[in-house]
Amino acid sequence: MFKTVLFPLNRSQETRQAVAVAIDLVQKYQAQLYVLSVTEPDANDSDRISSQDLIEEVKTYFAEVGISVQTKVAEGKTAFVICDFADEINADLIVMGSRGVSLTEEHPEEHSVSQKVINLSPCPVLVVP
Secondary structure: OOOEEEEEEOOOHHHHHHHHHHHHHHHHHOOEEEEEEEEOOOOOHHHHHHHHHHHHHHHHHHHHOOOOEEEEEEEOOHHHHHHHHHHHOOOOEEEEEOOOOOOOOOOOOOOOHHHHHHHHOOOOEEEEO
């Protein structure tokens, strides 16, 4: 059912919780896993280095459970980059954590990245709380 799974990540606790779900799905469907880390255009150099370090850390973790991954570090508006990359790799599913950003009275126009991805994605999105 799922041949290609995209797992966008960041350092949030929700992403850590989504790792187990991604592992289960990839193993169950023997899917190809792509891991993506996105830095915003206004990010500083330490954020860019941190993204690469995070990719390597997660790649090692997946290797320990027998899953090989393709990785990419990209720059841009996070939700758009995730959806564009999902389209590029013909992803069947995006698995991501929810950062829990809710609508607030001060900024009702703000949405979480996961909400934006749900609205823009070319494929189904599984958001892990």
